Amino acid sequence: MPVVLRGELFLKQGKDSWSSFNCRWVELMADGTLTWSGQAGAANVLNVRAHMIVNDLEPSASKDGELRFGFRLVPTAKGKETVLQTSSYEERLLWTTTIDAVAHPDGTRHDAGIGRVVKVRRPERPAKLGIEIGSSSDFPCVVVLRLNGDLGTSGIYPGDCILAVNNTVVRTSVIAARVLGGDESELTLRLLGWNREVKMAKHAGMAGLVCCRPTNGPGMILSSVTKESPAAEAGLHVGDRILAVNNEVILSNDHEAAAKRIISATSDVRLTVVGVSVELLVRKDTNGRLGVIFSSATVPRGMQGAAISEAVPRGEAARGGVRVGDVLISVDDQVVTDGEHAMVLFKASARAMRIVIWRPFAPGAAVGGEGVSLVKPNRDESQDVFLVPGGKQPWAYYTKDVRHLGRSGLPIYEDITTTAALRT
Numbered sequence: 001m002p003v004v005l006r007g008e009l010f011l012k013q014g015k016d017s018w019s020s021f022n023c024r025w026v027e028l029m030a031d032g033t034l035t036w037s038g039q040a041g042a043a044n045v046l047n048v049r050a051h052m053i054v055n056d057l058e059p060s061a062s063k064d065g066e067l068r069f070g071f072r073l074v075p076t077a078k079g080k081e082t083v084l085q086t087s088s089y090e091e092r093l094l095w096t097t098t099i100d101a102v103a104h105p106d107g108t109r110h111d112a113g114i115g116r117v118v119k120v121r122r123p124e125r126p127a128k129l130g131i132e133i134g135s136s137s138d139f140p141c142v143v144v145l146r147l148n149g150d151l152g153t154s155g156i157y158p159g160d161c162i163l164a165v166n167n168t169v170v171r172t173s174v175i176a177a178r179v180l181g182g183d184e185s186e187l188t189l190r191l192l193g194w195n196r197e198v199k200m201a202k203h204a205g206m207a208g209l210v211c212c213r214p215t216n217g218p219g220m221i222l223s224s225v226t227k228e229s230p231a232a233e234a235g236l237h238v239g240d241r242i243l244a245v246n247n248e249v250i251l252s253n254d255h256e257a258a259a260k261r262i263i264s265a266t267s268d269v270r271l272t273v274v275g276v277s278v279e280l281l282v283r284k285d286t287n288g289r290l291g292v293i294f295s296s297a298t299v300p301r302g303m304q305g306a307a308i309s310e311a312v313p314r315g316e317a318a319r320g321g322v323r324v325g326d327v328l329i330s331v332d333d334q335v336v337t338d339g340e341h342a343m344v345l346f347k348a349s350a351r352a353m354r355i356v357i358w359r360p361f362a363p364g365a366a367v368g369g370e371g372v373s374l375v376k377p378n379r380d381e382s383q384d385v386f387l388v389p390g391g392k393q394p395w396a397y398y399t400k401d402v403r404h405l406g407r408s409g410l411p412i413y414e415d416i417t418t419t420a421a422l423r424t
Helices: 089-103 149-153 173-180 255-264 339-348
Strands: 003-013 022-029 033-037 043-047 051-054 067-075 082-086 116-121 131-134 142-147 161-165 186-192 195-201 209-212 220-225 241-245 268-274 276-283 292-295 306-311 327-331 352-359 385-388 391-405 411-421
Touching: 003 089, 022 089, 051 089, 067 089, 082 089, 089 161, 131 173, 161 173, 209 255, 220 255, 241 255, 292 339, 306 339, 327 339
Parallel strands: none
Antiparallel strands: 003 022, 003 082, 022 033, 033 043, 051 067, 067 082, 116 186, 131 142, 142 161, 161 186, 195 268, 209 220, 220 241, 241 268, 276 352, 292 306, 292 411, 306 327, 327 352, 385 391, 391 411
C-alpha cells in the first residue's frame, strides 16, 4: 500500500498527562491507515476513516520550551482519542488536510495547497544535489541556506522553507538531509510561501535602498527606496522583506552583514524577496476615511504589516485597488508594523497618499489578479449590493473609528465599521 505522507509527530493516546507525548515516526497510507511504532516496537494502527479531525487545540510549549501545534483524532464510535503535535502551524495544516483528503476518498476533500511545489532532477553521481540546508528560529521549518550548481534556475531560492520532500515531512534538518541525499532520481519539494528572485543592477556603485531589522520574522525590511534608483527600477518598495542576498540567506541579527554584501557587490545583486508588493495611490473620502478594516489576526506568519480583513465596495480604498487579504506594509514611505500603527499613519497623512500592499502571489501571476486570499469577503464586490439572507439588498455605510477585540482576543482596528440595508 503506497504511503501518502510520513514524518515525525509527537503523539499520545487517551487522557494521559500533557507531558506524556512521545516522538514517533508516523505513516499515512492510501487506504486510510495511520501507523507508528510504540515504545516496545509494536506497531500501532489507526483508521482515519473511522475518526474525526478536531483542530481545536491552542499552540502549547513542550517541556523543553518548543512551541507545538496539536490536533485530535476522535473516533466516531467508542475508543481512545489520539492527540498529535507538530513543530509548526504549516506542518499541522499539511497533516490535517492530507488526512482529511485520505479519509474522504470520494474527492470531496483536497490536500493543502501550501506554498509552491518545485520538481528537481538529481544529478548523476558523484555530483551532489547542491542544496545546503539548516535551521533557524526565524524560520518555521528547514531553510535553504544557499544553492550550488545548476539549481539557481530551478525555482528554488535561498531563504525558501522546505516543508516536505516527496511524501516526507521534513521536521528537522537531519530528516531533510536524509531525504535529499536519497536515491530518487526526481524530487518534489513543497516550499512555503511565494518567494521570488529580483536582480538589481547597481549604478555607479549605488543601489538606492536602506534596510532595517524587522519587528518579527526573518530577513530584513526595506525602510527606504530612492526614486529612479536601481532598487526602484527592480520593482522594490518600502516594506519589502528580503530573505537572501547573492545566494546567502539572512539569519537572525544578520541584516547589517547582508546590507554590507549589497554595498560590496560590484555589479548585479540577486535578492530573494517575499511575495509581490504593489504601490497604490488612494484618497480619503470627505470624512477622512478609506473604507478598510485591519485585523492583526490574519497577518501571515513571518510578515509584518496590517492585514486588511474588509475593503468596503465603493470605498476609497477599494476604488484604489485594495482587496481583502492584502497586507499594508508602508504608507508614504513609512514602514507599517501593525494595524494600530497603520491607523496612526493614516490619520497623519494628507488626503492623497501612497500605500504599498503585499500579496502572496504565485510567481508569474499578474499584479492585480487573483492572489491568495487570506480572508474571504461576505459580499459580492462586483455588485452594489450585499449578499444577505433572503436575497440581495441595497446597502449603505457610515464611518466610525473604533478599536475592539475580535473573537481571537486580538485587536481589530476599524476605519469603517457599520453596514446596513437601506429601508424603502
